[in-house]
């Protein structure tokens with residue numbers, strides 16, 4: 269199963285080898301539990317480990333393999349981030365995709381050797397979503413052949429970029445490029461921020477940390493202002509766009525090609541989210557098979573809480589989602605790598621499809637991951653609320669994904685643009701022009717669903733039902749939009765008035781893609797036992813998801829009440845079937861105790877003894893009487909007693 273999750277036997281084996289090596293290297297372990305550290309201590313601890321990793325990486329992993337590097341980071345540095353989180357996730361991908369060969373030769377080897385630390389600085393205090401209204405300017409000075417970066421007012425300060433505040437000395441900065449008073453829109457520039465020897469900010473640069481956040485606090489998200497700060501013309505990233513010495517602008521082959529670093533993260537973050545969801549579920553499910561509370565049969569001893577159907581219903585559909593996201597994520601990364609290769613050689617024809625797909629997936633996956641992790645926390649009762657479970661930290665980090673790389677509602681609306689265009693093709697009889705991801709929009713469906721009507725139909729009737737509801741909602745939302753325009757409403761106003769319905773279509777389309785990716789994977793599996801276990805999970809997935817969106821299929825009678833009863837019964841049936849495999853389905857992800865950082869989720873199940881040990885190690889317990897008591901509470905009580 270680990271091979272299915274991680275992509276191959278070899279990958280699963282390598283992960284085990286890497287974990288085993290890390291277990292033998294105490295210098296790479298947290299020196300004390302992270303929840304007992306201050307933010308400053310955590311940042312120091314992370315930098316300490318990161319430095320050792322830089323020295324010893326070659327002994328532990330193949331540093332050229334991104335999957336091994338990702339695993340190493342997760343184990344050693346953890347999900348709260350590290351001082352170079354954005355360096356690998358966005359700075360290097362931005363240079364790789366957008367810098368010319370010459371520029372790459374100059375900067376990439378230095379970045380890869382970690383001679384410099386970089387980030388991606390785009391969002392500002394006043395604007396994040398609407399890139400067209402960013403305020404930072406890069407004005408070309410023909411006389412010196414330099415760009416002059418400037419922050420015209422406080423809302424133009426770069427705000428949020430990870431590791432910008434304290435760690436990075438370089439950044440890819442997105443600014444509006446102005447040449448001879450003409451604004452060419454946002455473009456990426458390579459900018460040195462700090463002196464390489466002293467790490468002091470360079471003259472003309474104002475920079476700092478934006479303060480503590482809900483989670484992800486090892487990352488120093490930062491602010492940045494420029495005061496007429498000059499960089500050479502050749503620091504504009506020039507793979508696709510060029511500005512010649514005389515100010516001549518050569519436009520890129522696709523207007524949005526400079527957005528590729530964002531698409532990169534949207535594609536890769538899906539498996540990251542799956543890992544966070546599976547981690548939280550691993551903790552909750554292991555704990556649920558240790559925790560005994562109450563009886564089902566009063567004549568019997570207390571049961572493990574995992575025996576309760578409500579507990580299974582809370583956890584198991586999310587286990588199915590974690591697998592589904594991992595499989596859909598793997599497909600998306602493959603597609604992304606293909607499109608990136610094509611893009612580098614000038615073929616931009618697949619960019620719109622990839623953008624639509626990743627926009628929808630990013631939104632649905634992060635939202636459902638957040639839901640699943642929060643249910644996992646609640647499933648642990650009181651101990652779930654303790655940082656000893658570590659689930660609250662996983663939750664805080666995961667839901668950041670609902671916001672970063674494009675706020676979820678906004679990204680769903682990006683997919684909706686693509687769906688509405690596709691609907692227009694269907695309506696004008698041009699279904700043959702639909703791309704493979706939306707071809708189903710042009711296919712006539714049966715009048716009613718055949719779920720529970722055809723024996724041995726596998727998952728086909730489920731997929732058709734998901735297709736039906738997605739198609740119907742897309743065409744309905746598109747009709748509403750076109751109808752408003754026909755009535756004379758301006759395009760943008762009409763769009764806004766339909767946007768809730770449009771986003772519903774985007775979610776349904778994306779959920780269909782996730783179901784199909786799961787089905788595709790199960791169909792590929794040869795090992796009979798693995799196929800069986802995953803087929804059970806897939807049954808739970810399709811039935812649970814369909815129940816969740818049933819109103820769409822009920823309102824036009826595509827599903828009947830009796831079919832809905834069947835679907836509900838199937839959910840209960842598969843909860844029971846999955847119960848014996850539940851812990852194994854999560855243990856198959858092979859997270860080590862070092863990586864999970866959870867007292868509740870310990871592999872050995874020795875929860876109570878270790879919770880007590882953990883509590884005793886709280887800094888508050890260093891002394892029996894705190895100074896808050898001697899200074900304030902004791903005098904207050906004494907005064908009240910007089």
Ligand SMILES: CCCCCCCC/C=C\CCCC(=O)SCCNC(=O)CCNC(=O)[C@H](O)C(C)(C)COP(=O)(O)OP(=O)(O)OC[C@H]1O[C@@H](n2cnc3c(N)ncnc32)[C@H](O)[C@@H]1OP(=O)(O)O
Nearest residue numbers: 396397398399524527536537540619620623672673674685
């Ligand atoms: C490796 C493991 C990783 C896991 C963990 C990662 C942890 C990292 C932690 C944090 C990192 C966070 C980093 C950041 O957040 S960086 C900042 C990200 N910011 C955003 O995402 C901003 C969101 N906004 C946008 O993307 C855009 O503004 C927009 C919403 C897409 C709108 O752009 P714009 O106004 O320019 O465009 P229009 O809406 O007018 O659209 C015009 C047409 O262009 C199409 N389009 C837009 N983007 C793309 C694209 N990327 N590719 C292809 N096509 C694109 C759009 O669909 C329109 O097409 P149409 O045909 O309909 O006209």
Ligand SMILES: Cc1cc2nc3c(=O)[nH]c(=O)nc-3n(C[C@H](O)[C@H](O)[C@H](O)COP(=O)(O)OP(=O)(O)OC[C@H]3O[C@@H](n4cnc5c(N)ncnc54)[C@H](O)[C@@H]3O)c2cc1C
Nearest residue numbers: 388389390391395396397428429430668671672673674677
């Ligand atoms: C943990 C974290 C890490 C980050 N790291 C980076 C980084 O490294 N580099 C970087 O540059 N940025 C980074 N960001 C910033 C992030 O990319 C932005 O916060 C994000 O893109 C959302 O933009 P915003 O904050 O402007 O939200 P806003 O756009 O102000 O969103 C506020 C609300 O308005 C709604 N809204 C906005 N526009 C529309 C619209 N057109 N239609 C409908 N509704 C709309 C949204 O849906 C939302 O409900 C990070 C953010 C976080 C939380």
